[in-house]
Amino acid sequence: MELYYDLSKDDRILAVCDGWDAFGMANGGSKFATDVIGYPVWNFISGLDTRSYMNSIFFFCRSQGCPLSALYRADSPDMIRVFCMSVEPRSDDGLRLRHELVAEMPHWHEGRNLRHPRAVVQCSQCLSVQAGATWRPEPGRAFRSREAISYQVCPDCRHHLSRQIDTAMRTSPDRAAASGRLLA
Numbered sequence: 001m002e003l004y005y006d007l008s009k010d011d012r013i014l015a016v017c018d019g020w021d022a023f024g025m026a027n028g029g030s031k032f033a034t035d036v037i038g039y040p041v042w043n044f045i046s047g048l049d050t051r052s053y054m055n056s057i058f059f060f061c062r063s064q065g066c067p068l069s070a071l072y073r074a075d076s077p078d079m080i081r082v083f084c085m086s087v088e089p090r091s092d093d094g095l096r097l098r099h100e101l102v103a104e105m106p107h108w109h110e111g112r113n114l115r116h117p118r119a120v121v122q123c124s125q126c127l128s129v130q131a132g133a134t135w136r137p138e139p140g141r142a143f144r145s146r147e148a149i150s151y152q153v154c155p156d157c158r159h160h161l162s163r164q165i166d167t168a169m170r171t172s173p174d175r176a177a178a179s180g181r182l183l184a
């Protein structure tokens with residue numbers, strides 16, 4: 001399964017792939033094609049931290065003219081799901097974002113999720129939950145309600161992206177432009 005959508009040079013959603021609405025209906029999604037086309041993608045990304053993370057990827061792809069991919073979790077109520085997001089530059093300075101399901105398995109330890117006593121800080125990419133000064137992998141849905149979650153990007157996910165960008169920069173023929181300006 002692969003979904004994709006295209007962004008304009010100012011990050012508005014230009015078009016979505018065939019099957020977008022069918023996937024949304026099958027997975028309890030609430031954003032159908034008519035709800036997203038023409039709107040800035042930032043309207044659909046929660047939290048300044050996650051927007052900054054995504055913007056780093058967008059900036060890299062546009063400035064270097066090369067694709068970048070990152071894994072993230074987007075669970076369904078019943079399944080742990082790992083997706084690969086690939087961001088590819090387009091000739092009009094837009095981007096194509098592909099989302100491909102690469103692994104899934106049933107949730108486990110579902111009961112513990114109900115014991116979160118209050119709002120949690122959760123990584124929007126790997127769904128780890130902040131526990132004091134550390135982040136711990138979360139074996140199931142880490143929340144009781146969406147209102148209880150503050151989304152950030154954990155240090156591990158930031159570090160992983162930074163490493164990926166460093167590697168891509170070393171192999172890119174034109175890497176000077178983006179040097180030092182990513183993931184500040």
Ligand SMILES: [Zn+2]
Binds near residue numbers: 128
């Ligand atoms: Zn993370």
